[in-house]
Amino acid sequence: MSPIRPENRDRYPSDWKAISLRIRTVRAAGRCECTGECGRGTHTGRCPNRNGQPAYGTGSRVVLTVAHLNHTPEDCRDENLRAMCQGCHLHYDRDHHRETAAATRRAAIQATGQLAIEEAQP
Numbered sequence: 001m002s003p004i005r006p007e008n009r010d011r012y013p014s015d016w017k018a019i020s021l022r023i024r025t026v027r028a029a030g031r032c033e034c035t036g037e038c039g040r041g042t043h044t045g046r047c048p049n050r051n052g053q054p055a056y057g058t059g060s061r062v063v064l065t066v067a068h069l070n071h072t073p074e075d076c077r078d079e080n081l082r083a084m085c086q087g088c089h090l091h092y093d094r095d096h097h098r099e100t101a102a103a104t105r106r107a108a109i110q111a112t113g114q115l116a117i118e119e120a121q122p
């Protein structure tokens with residue numbers, strides 16, 4: 001199962017699997033490249049998590065992913081990509097996920113022909 005949502009698949013280049021594999025295995029050598037930009041505050045310097053190994057703190061198996069630093073899947077320049085363990089990636093994306101979830105909820109409400117209370121007041 002792909003971690004990419006079906007509605008976003010078309011936003012990734014056709015060679016995304018190869019790009020992701022290169023970043024995770026060649027550049028990152030199987031280790032999370034996060035140096036604190038995730039905002040977790042749980043590690044100093046580079047995150048010690050390695051793909052397939054137990055994660056520090058939880059012991060769960062690490063899955064190395066590739067994050068788009070600007071949250072734009074079409075932008076696959078190396079400087080916009082960072083190999084991150086799932087914990088760092090989820091924390092890095094948390095504000096972006098919150099914003100997109102709120103926008104999705106607003107769109108669903110508007111699709112019913114209703115306005116949110118704060119929008120309906122003069």
